[in-house]
Amino acid sequence: xxxxxxxxxxxxxxxxxxxxxxxxxxxxxxxxxxxxxxxxxxxxxxxxxxxxxxxxxxxxxxxxxxxxxxxxxxxxxxxxxxxxxxxxxxxxxxxxxxxxxxxxxxxxxxxxxxxxxxxxxxxxxxxxxxxxxxxxxxxxxxxxxxxxxx
Numbered sequence: 001x002x003x004x005x006x007x008x009x010x011x012x013x014x015x016x017x018x019x020x021x022x023x024x025x026x027x028x029x030x031x032x033x034x035x036x037x038x039x040x041x042x043x044x045x046x047x048x049x050x051x052x053x054x055x056x057x058x059x060x061x062x063x064x065x066x067x068x069x070x071x072x073x074x075x076x077x078x079x080x081x082x083x084x085x086x087x088x089x090x091x092x093x094x095x096x097x098x099x100x101x102x103x104x105x106x107x108x109x110x111x112x113x114x115x116x117x118x119x120x121x122x123x124x125x126x127x128x129x130x131x132x133x134x135x136x137x138x139x140x141x142x143x144x145x146x147x148x149x150x
Contacts, residue, residue: 028119029119029120029121030068030118030119030120030121031120031121031122031123032064032065032067032068032120032121032122032123033064033067033123034064034122034123034124034125035064036062036063036064036066037061037062037063037064037065037066037067037069037070039066039067039070041057041058041061041062041066042061042070042075044057044079044082045075045076045079046076046079046080046083050086052086053082053083053086056082056085056086057078057079057082060078060081060082060110061078063110064122064123065108065109065110065115065120066078068109068118068120069108074108077104077107077108078108080104081101081104081105081108081110084097084100084101084104085101085104085105088100088101
């Protein structure tokens with residue numbers, strides 16, 4: 001058992017809105033595009049690709065996290081995750097494989113824990129926010145007060 005030193009999951013989760021973000025040892029946050037990855041999806045790099053692997057591969061490469069995978073050239077890591085994930089959901093899958101898939105998903109930023117550790121966050125869709133504000137702003141005062149009288 002290890003002792004002492006910082007661990008990846010020790011302490012409070014990182015907060016992109018924290019007041020003390022200007023420390024020298026604090027990595028900056030990467031904002032991922034809200035609409036997802038719009039680039040070219042690479043070919044599946046592993047041999048003997050299955051139809052289910054190909055479908056999951058395409059689905060994952062449309063996520064916002066794929067923006068960073070492309071920059072970091074993580075095609076093999078994502079392909080290994082795809083193959084391991086599909087094996088882990090089989091009824092006879094071992095607990096070790098399931099644990100490995102959970103760790104891989106965190107390392108690729110597919111889980112909320114992983115996104116926090118990597119300091120990745122989704123971009124806020126400001127247009128949608130303004131659109132929703134505009135819808136409520138056009139209503140009369142009487143209609144807005146009716147919403148309060150529940």
